[in-house]
Each structure stands twice: as structure tokens, then as C-alpha cells.
Amino acid sequence: MIMRKILKDTCILAALMILAVFLISIIWSGVTDEIGLVLKLFGLAFILSVLNCLFDEYIYLSIVMNYVVKYFAITGIVMLFGFIVGWFYPNNFWMAFIYVGVVIILAYFIDSFRVKKDIEYINEQIAGRVITSANFAPEQTEA
Amino acid sequence: MQIITRQVKDKPLTVTIEYPEYNDSVSGLIRKINSMDIGFCANVDGRRIKIGLSETYYIENVERKLFIYTAEDVCRLDLSMSEAEALTADTGLVRISRTCIMNTDHLKEIRQVKNSHLEAVLDNGEMLIVSRKYLKDIKRVFQKG
Numbered sequence: 001m002i003m004r005k006i007l008k009d010t011c012i013l014a015a016l017m018i019l020a021v022f023l024i025s026i027i028w029s030g031v032t033d034e035i036g037l038v039l040k041l042f043g044l045a046f047i048l049s050v051l052n053c054l055f056d057e058y059i060y061l062s063i064v065m066n067y068v069v070k071y072f073a074i075t076g077i078v079m080l081f082g083f084i085v086g087w088f089y090p091n092n093f094w095m096a097f098i099y100v101g102v103v104i105i106l107a108y109f110i111d112s113f114r115v116k117k118d119i120e121y122i123n124e125q126i127a128g129r130v131i132t133s134a135n136f137a138p139e140q141t142e143a
Numbered sequence: 144m145q146i147i148t149r150q151v152k153d154k155p156l157t158v159t160i161e162y163p164e165y166n167d168s169v170s171g172l173i174r175k176i177n178s179m180d181i182g183f184c185a186n187v188d189g190r191r192i193k194i195g196l197s198e199t200y201y202i203e204n205v206e207r208k209l210f211i212y213t214a215e216d217v218c219r220l221d222l223s224m225s226e227a228e229a230l231t232a233d234t235g236l237v238r239i240s241r242t243c244i245m246n247t248d249h250l251k252e253i254r255q256v257k258n259s260h261l262e263a264v265l266d267n268g269e270m271l272i273v274s275r276k277y278l279k280d281i282k283r284v285f286q287k288g
Binding site for chain 2: 056057058060061062063066111115116118119121122123125126
């Protein structure tokens with residue numbers, strides 16, 4: 001739990017550091033190729049996060065189907081974005097399927113594990129609540 | 144935890160909590176007692192009735208109309224989903240999908256149907272679909288105590 005929070009905070013802090021350093025560099029020397037690439041990645045991450053949020057809010061599918069549909073949707077967006085910003089060409093666009101595939105497989109396993117753990121935790125708490133209320137026996141007095 | 148009750152005539156219902164140190168259990172207890180005062184004014188067959196939080200099983204949004212479900216009744220609420228969510232913030236009621244707010248006090252079990260969707264089973268036997276997105280929020284209610 002603590003390690004997860006540290007990793008999450010590390011990622012957020014790293015992103016803020018990158019943005020802060022690049023902002024100064026942009027003021028100093030304009031948008032270089034490296035800065036442009038990182039800003040494009042941030043842009044793509046933002047679009048994918050919005051898509052993911054809308055998908056989770058409005059579409060109810062099984063966990064496997066959820067990831068299959070997400071895989072094709074995300075690959076489509078990555079390819080489109082890649083063509084627009086010049087990452088992909090007609091002869092290497094299929095690489096998007098591999099990049100997205102690796103991320104989606106990892107996300108699927110992490111998500112499945114997390115959901116299982118959360119369900120176990122909630123059910124344990126409910127079971128504990130039932131035992132506690134069964135032992136409830138208040139003392140009664142009159143003032 | 145020791146529970147002492149006593150009758151004091153001509154005084155309103157008073158709850159005193161004594162604790163050796165303030166922790167999550169104490170704050171959870173205070174939250175639960177506070178939530179007992181919250182209620183909804185609902186419409187049923189043209190009458191307006193008050194439904195307490197503890198009686199509420201879940202609140203559902205059906206075609207932009209809000210309905211409150213108790214063990215026996217279904218009543219119409221003159222609120223929006225976001226208003227109902229704001230009213231029940233920091234109580235045992237939690238959003239479980241885009242259209243449903245569930246009372247975790249009546250939750251019997253959460254289960255995953257064969258690697259598929261998640262279901263919440265209530266103590267009256269009703270089952271509600273839980274969106275994976277909101278599972279963390281349900282967990283948070285239990286972590287608060």
C-alpha cells in the first residue's frame with residue numbers, strides 16, 4: 001500500500017519535473033525535437049485517459065471483453081495520432097498493435113489482481129461487521 | 144468497545160462518545176451516528192414521506208428520474224443524481240455505477256461473475272451491477288470504518 005503510493009507519487013513528481021524543466025527550456029530555446037516528442041506523449045496520454053474514463057463510465061462489459069474493446073479503440077487512436085504527428089508510416093503502422101498490446105496485457109493482469117483483492121477486502125469487512133453486531137449487548141441503566 | 148444506554152426523561156436523544164484517542168474507528172462511529180439524522184423526502188402515491196438513511200437500500204436513476212428503494216417500497220425522489228450524491232457524501236451510501244448509489248450497510252457480498260461483471264448482493268437478496276470504476280469507492284467506505 002505504502003509502496004504503491006510512493007510509486008504513484010514518484011510518477012506524478014517525475015511528470016511535474018519534466019514539464020517544469022521543459023517549460024524553462026521552451027522559454028530559453030524553443031520547442032526542440034525531444035521536447036516536442038515528450039509533449040506529444042503527454043497529449044496522447046491525456047486523450048487516452050479521457051477515452052478510458054468515458055469507457056468505464058458508459059460501457060458495461062465483462063473484464064476480458066472490456067480489455068479487448070479497449071485494445072482496438074486505443075490502438076486506433078494511437079495509430080491515428082501517430083500518423084498525424086509523424087511517428088508511423090504506412091510500412092510500420094502495425095507496430096502500434098504491439099506497443100498497445102504490451103501495455104494492455106500488463107494493465108489487464110494488474111486490474112484483475114486489484115479487483116480480486118478489493119473484493120476480498122470488502123467481503124472480509126462485511127463478515128467482520130456481522131460478527132461484531134452479533135456480539136452487541138448494551139448495558140442499560142436509568143437516570 | 145463498551146456500550147452503555149440509559150433513559151433520561153425530558154431530554155432529546157443524546158449520544159456521548161468517550162475515547163482514549165481519536166482514530167479511524169471513532170471517526171467512523173461519529174460518521175455513522177451523524178448519518179442517522181439524514182433522510183430523504185420522497186413521493187409515494189401522491190404522499191410525501193421521509194425515508195431515513197438506514198432504511199435506504201439503494202437509489203437508482205431511471206431515465207433521468209431518481210427512485211429510492213427500501214426493503215419494501217420504491218419511491219420517487221425530487222433530486223438529481225449529483226444532489227443525492229452530495230447529500231450522502233461521507234455516509235455509508237456510495238456510488239456503484241453511473242446510475243446507482245448503494246447503502247453499504249445493507250451490503251451482504253460483492254462477487255465477480257466468472258471473470259465478468261461485478262455484482263453486489265444486498266441483505267434482502269437483491270443484486271445490483273457494480274462498475275469496476277467504483278469498486279475503490281466502496282472499499283474506501285469500509286476503510287473509513
